[in-house]
Each structure stands twice: as C-alpha cells, then as structure tokens.
Amino acid sequence: MPTAVWWIRRDLRLTDNQALTAALQVADQVIPLFILDPFFDRSPYVAAKRLAFLVRGLHELDAALRQRGSRLIIRQGKPVVTLAQLLAETGAHTIFAEADYSAYARRRDNAITTSLPLKLVDGVVIHHPESVHKQDGTPYTVFTPFKKNTWLARPLPRAADILPAPMHIPTPPELASLPIPSEPDLPPDVPFTPGEAEAQRRLVTFTHSPARQPVITHYAETRNSLHEVGSSYLSPYLRFGMISARQAAVAALQAMAAAQTPDARQGAETWLSQLVWRDFYTAVLYNFPYVSNSSFRPAYDHIQWRNNPANFAAWQAGQTGYPVVDAAMRQLTQTGWMPNRARMIVASFLVKDLLIDWRWGERFFRQHLVDGDPANNNGGWQWTAGTGTDAAPYFRIFNPISQSQKFDTDGRYLHRWLPELANVPARYIHAPWQMPPLEQQRRGFLIGRDYPPPLVDHAQARARTLAAYRAARGTT
DNA sequence: TGAAATGTTGGGGCG
DNA sequence: ACGCCCCAACATTTC
Numbered sequence: 001m002p003t004a005v006w007w008i009r010r011d012l013r014l015t016d017n018q019a020l021t022a023a024l025q026v027a028d029q030v031i032p033l034f035i036l037d038p039f040f041d042r043s044p045y046v047a048a049k050r051l052a053f054l055v056r057g058l059h060e061l062d063a064a065l066r067q068r069g070s071r072l073i074i075r076q077g078k079p080v081v082t083l084a085q086l087l088a089e090t091g092a093h094t095i096f097a098e099a100d101y102s103a104y105a106r107r108r109d110n111a112i113t114t115s116l117p118l119k120l121v122d123g124v125v126i127h128h129p130e131s132v133h134k135q136d137g138t139p140y141t142v143f144t145p146f147k148k149n150t151w152l153a154r155p156l157p158r159a160a161d162i163l164p165a166p167m168h169i170p171t172p173p174e175l176a177s178l179p180i181p182s183e184p185d186l187p188p189d190v191p192f193t194p195g196e197a198e199a200q201r202r203l204v205t206f207t208h209s210p211a212r213q214p215v216i217t218h219y220a221e222t223r224n225s226l227h228e229v230g231s232s233y234l235s236p237y238l239r240f241g242m243i244s245a246r247q248a249a250v251a252a253l254q255a256m257a258a259a260q261t262p263d264a265r266q267g268a269e270t271w272l273s274q275l276v277w278r279d280f281y282t283a284v285l286y287n288f289p290y291v292s293n294s295s296f297r298p299a300y301d302h303i304q305w306r307n308n309p310a311n312f313a314a315w316q317a318g319q320t321g322y323p324v325v326d327a328a329m330r331q332l333t334q335t336g337w338m339p340n341r342a343r344m345i346v347a348s349f350l351v352k353d354l355l356i357d358w359r360w361g362e363r364f365f366r367q368h369l370v371d372g373d374p375a376n377n378n379g380g381w382q383w384t385a386g387t388g389t390d391a392a393p394y395f396r397i398f399n400p401i402s403q404s405q406k407f408d409t410d411g412r413y414l415h416r417w418l419p420e421l422a423n424v425p426a427r428y429i430h431a432p433w434q435m436p437p438l439e440q441q442r443r444g445f446l447i448g449r450d451y452p453p454p455l456v457d458h459a460q461a462r463a464r465t466l467a468a469y470r471a472a473r474g475t476t
Numbered sequence: 477t478g479a480a481a482t483g484t485t486g487g488g489g490c491g
Numbered sequence: 492a493c494g495c496c497c498c499a500a501c502a503t504t505t506c
Contacts, residue, residue: 224477344477383477395506396478403478462479466506 003029003090003172007083007097008072009105011123011241012057013196014064014165019121021163023096029170031092032065034058035083036076036181039104045366045374049336050236052186053194053370057240059180060195070169074178080112087116090172098123098241101286102374125279126245127154129286132279139287140280141296141389147276156253157246190336192236192370199237206232207251207268208258216255219267224341226324226413231339232271235371238278249275281379284389292378293359295387300394303472306355314455315350316364318417321447321454323430324404325349327417334417336370341407347384348398353461355468358385386469394469397462404430420450 004027006020014020023030040046062072075082083095099120100109112118122128132150133139140146186194207216215222215230222230237243252275255268285291295301314320318329328342338346343365350361362381366372382388386396408414411429414421421429423445428435433447433454440446447453 340477348478392477393506397480397506399479459480462506470506 002027003031003092005031005033005083005086005090005092005095007079007095007118008032008034008061009097009100010239011098011244012054012061013199013242013244014061014068015196015200016123016163016244016247017098017165017241018123018163019096019098020166020169022119022121023094024166024169026094027092029172030070031073031086031090031171031175032061032070032169033073033075033086035079036074036178037079038077044363045372047336047367047369047372048184049186049190049368050239050370050372052184053190053192053236053336054240055181055184056186057194057242060197062180064165064196065169065171068166068169070171072177072180073171073175074180076178079108080115083112083116083118090175093117094119096121099128100124101129101282103285103289103292106286123244123246124241125282126157126249126275127151127279129279129283132283139283141284143277143280143390146280146283147273151276151279157250159250159254162244162247162250189334190370191233192337194236194242196237196242199234199243202232202234202237203243203248203251206234207255214255216252216271217259217261217264217267220263220270223270223339224407226328226339226342226408227416233337236337239371239373245275245278277379278376282375284379285375288389291382291388292374295385296382296389296391297387299473300385300387300469301472303357304468305357307357307360308354311354311455312350312356312360314452315346315354315356315361319452320349321433321452322349322400322404323411323414323418323421323432324400324408327414330417332365332368336368338369341403343380344384345398345400345403347381349400351381351385352397352465353400353456353458355461355465358382358387394473395466397465399458401430401458418451421445 004023006023011017011019020030058072065071075086086092095116095118097118097120099122101124109118109120131154132146206214208214215232219230222228234243234248238245238248249272252268252272256265256272259265259268288296315329318326320326325346328338328346331342332338347361350356351358358381362377365377369377379388383391386392386394404414411426414429421432423443424432424435432451435447
C-alpha cells in the first residue's frame with residue numbers, strides 16, 4: 001500500500017493545496033507532517049506573535065484533518081534526518097511539499113533532494129519565479145513590465161482551477177507524533193484568528209460581502225488610510241498558506257469582472273496588484289539572493305549610516321516624538337501588524353530621518369510582524385530605502401507631518417495608539433511640540449514630560465540624508 | 477506608492 | 492487709471 005508524506009511548511013490549508021493533491025494522487029495513505037526545525041530556534045528573525053500564529057494554525061489544521069480521518073504528525077529535528085527516519089519507519093516512497101523560494105528553504109530543499117525522494121510542487125506564488133522573465137530570459141527588475149508584459153499575459157487561475165479540500169485523507173493510524181506545541185498563545189490584542197476557516201471567511205467578506213459594499217470596492221483609496229478598515233487583513237494567512245495566493249487571485253479577478261463602477265474595478269485591480277507585488281518580490285529574492293543582506297544597487301552599500309543606538313531604541317519603542325511614527329510602532333509591537341502606509345512612513349523615518357541602515361528595520365519588522373515574510377519584507381525595505389529593484393528614488397523622503405495630516409487627518413489613529421496625546425487639541429495632534437508652552441500648561445500636557453520632543457528636525461535630517469546618498473552615489 | 481524650492485499668474489489693496 | 496506690491500494658487504523643477 002503506497003504511502004506518501006505531505007510535508008507542510010507554509011501551506012497550512014486543505015483547499016487548493018497542490019502538494020496534498022499530488023500526494024493523494026499517487027498514494028493510498030498520506031502522512032501530514034510538520035517538522036519543528038531547530039534552525040528557527042536560533043534565528044534572529046523569529047517573532048513570538050508569528051510563531052504563536054503558526055502554532056495555533058497547526059492546531060486548527062489538525063482539527064480539520066481529524067474531520068477527514070487524518071491528523072497532523074509532529075516531529076522535531078533537522079528536516080533531512082527527520083524525513084529519512086520517517087521514510088524508513090513507514091515505507092513511504094515520496095515526500096510532497098509546496099516549494100518555498102526563500103534562501104534557507106531553497107538550501108534546505110536542494111540538499112534534501114540529493115538524498116531523499118522530495119517532490120516540490122507549486123503553490124506559494126501564482127506564477128513560478130522562473131516563469132516570469134523578459135524576452136531574453138533574464139529576470140525582471142521593474143514591477144510594471146513584470147506585471148503587464150508577463151504576469152498578466154500568462155494563463156491566470158480560474159475558479160475551476162481551485163482544488164477542493166479532500167473529503168477523506170487516509171493516514172496510517174499507528175504513527176507516533178509529538179504533541180503540537182501549546183505555547184506560546186497568541187496575545188488577545190492580535191487581530192488575527194489563525195486557521196484556514198477564518199482565512200476563507202475573510203476573503204469572502206473582503207471581496208463580496210453581501211450585506212454592504214465589500215471593502216475591496218474602495219480598496220484603492222482605503223488601503224492608504226491609517227485608521228479605516230481598508231485592508232484585506234489577509235497577509236498573515238497568505239504568509240502561512242492558510243489560503244492559497246491562487247484563490248485570492250481568482251477572487252480579485254472575479255471582483256474586477258463583476259465591478260459595477262470604475263472605482264470598484266480599480267479597487268479590485270489594486271488588490272490584485274498587491275498579489276503581483278508578492279510574486280514580484282519572491283522572484284527578486286529568488287533571482288538575486290544577495291539582496292537578502294545587500295542593496296540590490298551596489299552603490300548604496302556605501303551609504304555612511306549614522307546607526308545611532310539611542311535613536312534606534314526610540315524608534316522601536318514608539319518614542320520619537322513624531323506621533324504618526326510612534327502610533328504605528330506601538331501598533332506593530334502590540335498587535336504584530338500595521339497597514340501598508342504605516343510601514344512606509346516608519347521605514348522612511350528610520351532610514352531617511354534617522355539615517356539608520358535599512359537592515360536594522362527589516363530585522364525588527366521580521367521580529368514583530370505576524371505576516372513577516374523574507375521576500376516581501378526585504379522588498380518593502382529596499383523600496384523605501386531606495387536601494388532596491390524598482391525602488392523609490394533616493395530623494396523621495398516622506399514628511400512625517402504631512403503624511404500624518406494626509407492619511408489620518410482627524411488624528412483618530414494617533415489617539416488610538418497614543419493615549420498620552422488625549423489632551424492635545426486637533427490643531428497640534430500631528431506635531432505636538434508646536435503647541436505653545438502656555439497652552440501646554442493649560443492642558444496639563446508638557447512636551448518632555450508627557451511626550452518626547454522630536455528626535456530630529458525633519459528639514460535638517462532630510463538634508464543630511466540627501467548628502468549621504470549623494471556621497472554614496474559618487475563612490476561608483 | 478513625495479516634498480521642497482522655485483517660477484508664474486492674477487486678483488486686490490493702495491497710493 | 493496706473494504702477495506697485497503682496498500673496499494665494501497653481502505649475503514646474505529639483506532633490
């Protein structure tokens with residue numbers, strides 16, 4: 001009786017799972033396996049909240065498997081060793097896994113392939129990184145042609161392509177398994193309930209909630225808002241494959257086709273673009289692995305960063321004196337998530353106001369984001385720093401005050417995350433240090449006592465950064 | 477998916 | 492009526 005292993009890494013779902021489907025096609029019995037890899041215990045990039053989200057997701061997956069005559073098998077150890085042992089123990093002939101294109105995963109999987117029957121299956125992105133390239137076969141480094149000339153031109157997934165969750169998954173009953181880790185639990189203020197069922201609910205609500213206009217209808221504008229519910233809130237689920245990118249793309253394309261107004265169409269297309277960015281950055285990291293620790297553009301490896309540790313600590317703690325930066329950093333450390341606009345604002349502030357190496361910020365994000373993903377996080381940071389593929393030009397420097405006024409006009413987001421600003425009137429909420437001393441006294445709110453003065457003067461910091469980037473460009 | 481500096485235009489106050 | 496100045500509003504260029 002042929003047995004196959006379904007090695008689960010970042011595909012914690014039963015619906016539209018190409019690795020699971022492939023395993024069921026060639027085997028009578030399938031072993032759903034998750035390996036606790038000690039490598040991650042030593043990684044400086046692991047986030048407690050992301051780990052908790054993953055572990056709770058494993059419990060959810062196990063429950064779903066048990067409804068289908070199966071269960072999740074947990075083993076601990078170096079994957080190559082653990083897999084070899086499991087094959088010997090069960091006589092399983094093939095291991096199926098969804099291909100993961102991050103650097104560690106590729107090294108690990110390439111090494112395993114030399115000694116074990118590991119079959120890698122597509123699914124983490126919509127188009128394989130090698131399938132989207134220029135006419136001459138070289139990889140794209142600019143997003144728009146990547147999307148328009150190739151990504152959209154290739155066959156796109158349709159509803160009929162989505163693989164239904166298998167009704168029954170036969171699994172050997174006598175297999176030993178470690179318990180699924182129960183700790184750490186997800187803190188209650190993290191707004192993400194793990195699991196595939198929740199991911200499916202969110203996708204439906206976001207794309208075609210029947211009660212009112214779904215959020216995707218206005219996504220093009222609302223995604224930039226700091227306080228509105230204008231995001232899909234699906235990033236952590238996509239990160240761990242609790243929903244497939246392919247299914248998300250089908251929903252986006254359906255919303256585009258069904259749109260009644262140009263705005264609604266634009267909203268759906270903008271969301272689809274976010275899924276394309278996800279493919280793009282995965283392909284960039286795949287094709288240019290050095291970007292994980294160097295600038296895509298080598299000239300920018302010569303920037304003379306200031307890297308002031310006290311400034312970095314203030315940024316991390318949300319104590320820079322710039323409310324929009326501090327609110328976003330508090331939201332990040334408390335909930336493990338920030339809207340995209342907030343990510344760009346705090347990244348621009350770290351790199352271009354404090355002149356701190358983008359890698360420091362990249363690491364901190366990975367230590368806190370529930371959705372933290374090597375490719376997307378690296379791509380986003382290099383974009384803001386101006387060092388990456390298709391990056392923001394070096395001179396594009398966000399003004400933290402005008403960004404705050406533009407995307408949180410009434411200060412609702414600032415008040416939500418910065419209770420110490422409760423007594424600051426609307427007029428000064430984006431720049432509290434401009435409040436006259438007499439009014440500070442009258443309101444019982446003192447800059448320097450209740451809230452820090454601005455860590456840097458934005459105009460000076462901007463000039464300093466332009467000079468540092470100019471100098472780095474001059475070295476090539 | 478910028479912001480600041482600089483340039484241009486035109487209305488209105490004023491002598 | 493005219494010239495002059497101020498300045499808001501908008502456009503263009505520069506970083």
